[in-house]
Amino acid sequence: MEPQSFEELANRVCQPCREATATCPPDFVARQLVFLPGWRLVQNGQRIRKDWKLSNFLEGLDFFRDVADVAEAIAHHPDLHLENYRDAWIEIWTHSIGGLSENDFILAAKIDQAAKKYAKTELS
DSSP states (O other): OOOOOHHHHHTOOOOOOOTTOOOOOHHHHHHHHTTSTTOEEETTTTEEEEEEEOSSHHHHHHHHHHHHHHHHHHTOOOEEEEETTTEEEEEEOBGGGTBOOHHHHHHHHHHHHHGGGGGGGBOO
């Protein structure tokens, strides 16, 4: 398994995972995250997360609507969090395998594409 560029990930389609699907090895995860700026490991390496500070509450809701549209289109759904009315963060992992799969990195890239109009508010 080799890491892919942002563009390669953003153009891929998620594949269904089964309970027998292995989680991505830690060395692969570390190498793949290089291509996804701002995403970081959380929950003992079981999930990836990215944070944004948005202009206001309504922009946060608009952002989550854009993310929801992306997630529905590929049938892979992240956890969405909005705190303090404009601090957004997203966590991704593959629930069925209890850790990270290639689909998580595909979704992260697609979320980053959708978030481009909010790029000025991205936290690094």
